[in-house]
Each structure stands twice: as structure tokens, then as C-alpha cells.
Amino acid sequence: MYLENSLTNSLHNQKRPALPKMILRGLLRKCAWCGGKGSFFTSWYGKAPQCQTCGIHWERGYEGYELGAATMGVFLTFGTIIFWMVLSVVFSVPLVPLLLIAGALAVVIPIAGYPLTYTVWQGVDLFIRAPSTEDIAAAEAWLAAQGR
Numbered sequence: 001m002y003l004e005n006s007l008t009n010s011l012h013n014q015k016r017p018a019l020p021k022m023i024l025r026g027l028l029r030k031c032a033w034c035g036g037k038g039s040f041f042t043s044w045y046g047k048a049p050q051c052q053t054c055g056i057h058w059e060r061g062y063e064g065y066e067l068g069a070a071t072m073g074v075f076l077t078f079g080t081i082i083f084w085m086v087l088s089v090v091f092s093v094p095l096v097p098l099l100l101i102a103g104a105l106a107v108v109i110p111i112a113g114y115p116l117t118y119t120v121w122q123g124v125d126l127f128i129r130a131p132s133t134e135d136i137a138a139a140e141a142w143l144a145a146q147g148r
């Protein structure tokens with residue numbers, strides 16, 4: 001069940017952030033909902049099940065959540081490689097350096113961009129599926145258990 005007024009965040013009694021703002025927060029590796037810095041990550045790859053600032057969960061009962069984040073990773077990686085290849089053609093980069101750099105991008109971008117794919121997808125997911133009353137209740141219960 002979704003909130004009747006999905007533009008209101010009852011957790012902090014704030015309006016739901018706009019999609020560009022949530023995506024920007026995701027690009028900065030922050031929680032798309034509250035803007036808490038590094039809220040979901042205990043390390044570069046280690047994820048907590050909920051935001052350490054506002055308590056909202058990643059998946060919110062949606063089992064296919066990782067598929068959206070993986071799709072973001074594919075777009076990021078392939079987009080970067082295609083951009084590099086277009087630049088290489090425009091500036092007449094020789095074939096061997098073009099392929100070496102494209103291969104390096106294919107390895108480095110997924111590793112470096114892993115957390116960003118999750119936080120950006122969280123922003124898109126929160127825009128598509130506003131937090132339900134159960135999501136808000138679970139987040140508030142987690143915050144209360146943490147003494148906040």
C-alpha cells in the first residue's frame with residue numbers, strides 16, 4: 001500500500017525529493033531519500049540493509065532490486081566505452097591504444113562505479129515506487145531500535 005500523499009515523507013515530514021535531486025544524490029553516493037552521505041555503505045562494496053541516516057531499506061520488499069542496479073552498471077560501463085570509442089574516431093586514435101583503453105574501461109568502470117549504480121538506482125526506484133506505509137514503519141522501527 002502506498003502513501004495517499006506520496007509527495008510527503010512522514011519520516012522527516014519533508015516532501016519527496018525531485019528525481020534529478022535523488023539521482024544527483026545517488027551520483028554522490030548518498031541516500032537518494034534523505035541525502036545521508038555514504039548511508040548504505042560500510043565500505044566501498046559493503047552494504048548495510050538500510051540507510052544509516054533515515055533507516056529506509058534498499059529493496060523495500062522488491063526482490064528484483066539488484067536487476068535495476070545491474071542495469072545501471074551496464075549503462076554506465078557501455079556508455080563510457082561508447083563515448084571513448086566516439087572520441088577515438090573523432091581524434092583518430094590508433095587501434096591498439098583504443099582497444100587497450102576500452103578494455104581497461106571495461107574492467108575499471110564496473111569496479112569503481114559499483115556503489116553509484118545502487119544509489120542512482122535507488123533514486124529512480126524511489127521515484128517509481130514511493131515508500132509505502134510499511135516501508136516508513138520499518139524505517140522508523142529501525143531508527144527507534146538504534147535509539148534515534
Ligand SMILES: [Zn+2]
Binds near residue numbers: 033052055
Ligand atoms: Zn537515507
